[in-house]
Amino acid sequence: MTRPNRGAEFPPPVLISTTGDLAALCARLRGETFVTVDTEFMRERTYWPELCVVQLGGTDEVAVVDAMAPGLDLAPLGELLADQAVMKVFHAARQDIEIFVLRYGDVPRPLFDTQVAAMVAGFGDQVGYDSLVASLTGGQIDKAHRFSDWAARPLSPAQIAYAAADVTHLRRVYEKLTARLEKDGRLEWVGEEMALLADPATYRPDPELMWERLRPRTGNRRMLAVLRAIAAWREREAQRSNIPRQRMLKDEALLEIAATAPDSPEALARARGVTDGFARGKTGASLLAAIAEARALPDSELPEAPASRDGPRPSPALVSLLKVLLASKCEQHNVAAKLVANSEDIDRLALEDAPDLPALHGWRGEVFGADALALKAGQIALGVDGRKIKLIRS
DSSP states (O other), rough: OTTTTTSSSOOOOOEEOOOHHHHHHHHHHSSEEEEEEEEEEEOOOOOEEEEEEEEEEOSSSSEEEETTTTOOOOHHHHHHOOOOSSSEEEEOOHHHHHHHHHHHHSOOOOOOEHHHHHHHHHHHHSSHHHHHHHEEEEEEEEOTTTOTTTSSSSSOOOHHHHHHHHHHHHHHHHHHHHHHHHHHTTTHHHHHHHHHHHHHGSOOOOGGGGGGGGGGOOOOHHHEEEEHHHHHHHHHHHHHSSSSHHSOHHHHHHHHHHOOOOHHHHHHHHHHOOHHHHSEEEEHHHHHHHHHHTTTGGGGSSOOOOTTTOOOOOOOOOOOOOHHHHHHHHHTTTTOHHHHOOOOHHHHHHOOOOOOOGGSHHHHHHIIIIIHHHHHHHHEEEEETTEEEEEEOO
């Protein structure tokens, strides 16, 4: 087990369970240049994440905040997270930030995600925290308590030590990563990647767009209208009841209901995963009302069918060439390919003359985009030099 009290670099963690102690801690941390942040939460049985623990690491102290302590007011934490003078450092920040957006209404600012930074620095597409700690600091993370019941009280000494270790090691990871990125002139690249994480809209899914995640394989716009309506209904009902959307109604059931568009409790109950009690109750009635409303929409208000499946397809050979170029350029520049372009980007590059893609702009354009367009134009070819791909310019 990692022991945060080993040497001056690892101060012993302090458990915070009162508002006064939290306020004093946050006041001290607001004097820091940066603070490392992590959370432990439970979500298996709820739609909204249930915040259990917040870990905070400063230069000389590490604190584990019991977010479920009776009477604890987390307002001082919100003030720290909003302090523009203190960088908030996370690893794989998205779920942590979602919790804070829900609680405080905004993203911690400014913020830095070491997982994103590691991709920019050449550590692979999605490097794990333990691997990053080992590579940059030589430390080891014991993940034995990763799946602890963080809502159970009291917190055990082992849980507190585990939670504290994450933010302690994160300080050294941040310092080493930023030094490396600054030396390579890539800190600005990371700043561009932080823009999506720093947008509160990233953490507020639009119920009206949830149907698109189901990737329906149909061009029937009326069915898509029903699917859009019932996917939005499920999202709102899951939020209202605070249960996971899949426990409200599984994706397979939504797709079947959209295809059959039942107009009675009896017809609804025939869908897979729908009980007779559900279909005849208030929840079933509200679902049937959403279906009826979608069925009554005029043609002009029906959603368009996904365009990608029935439209022209890119040349598989050109797609393969562009993927080889992407891998080669990212290997050359020591940056994760996932950050530069994804499969959909490559397909659009192969199919369209001038697609508006991030891969063609900024640092991505320098690393890959300009050469991708040159390859399409026949201005460069790909060859092999020993064990590496090389560009042959005409």
